[in-house]
Amino acid sequence: xxPLSKVTMFDTYDVRxxxxxxxxxxxxxVFVRELTGSGADAFGLASQKHPELARAxxxxxxxxxxxxxxxxxxxxxxxxxxxxxxxLSP
Numbered sequence: 001x002x003p004l005s006k007v008t009m010f011d012t013y014d015v016r017x018x019x020x021x022x023x024x025x026x027x028x029x030v031f032v033r034e035l036t037g038s039g040a041d042a043f044g045l046a047s048q049k050h051p052e053l054a055r056a057x058x059x060x061x062x063x064x065x066x067x068x069x070x071x072x073x074x075x076x077x078x079x080x081x082x083x084x085x086x087x088l089s090p
Contacts, residue, residue: 015034019033019064024090031065033062036061039058053078055088056081059072
């Protein structure tokens, strides 16, 4: 077992380090990263209070560029929810 300090814990579990490419319709590509604790909380809350926004909340919390920077801000959720299912599903 390796003991972690505060700094090494943040570096070891940086969600921007493990990105997965996702191909979208039209041969476009984005990346997804692992949910953060706050992203998981937002998804859980949206799933309970606003189930119609759950998928969009998940997309906003995970879709990023090739550097791990999120593409959307939390206030983009309703606009993202209006994207076609074929774009949000992958």
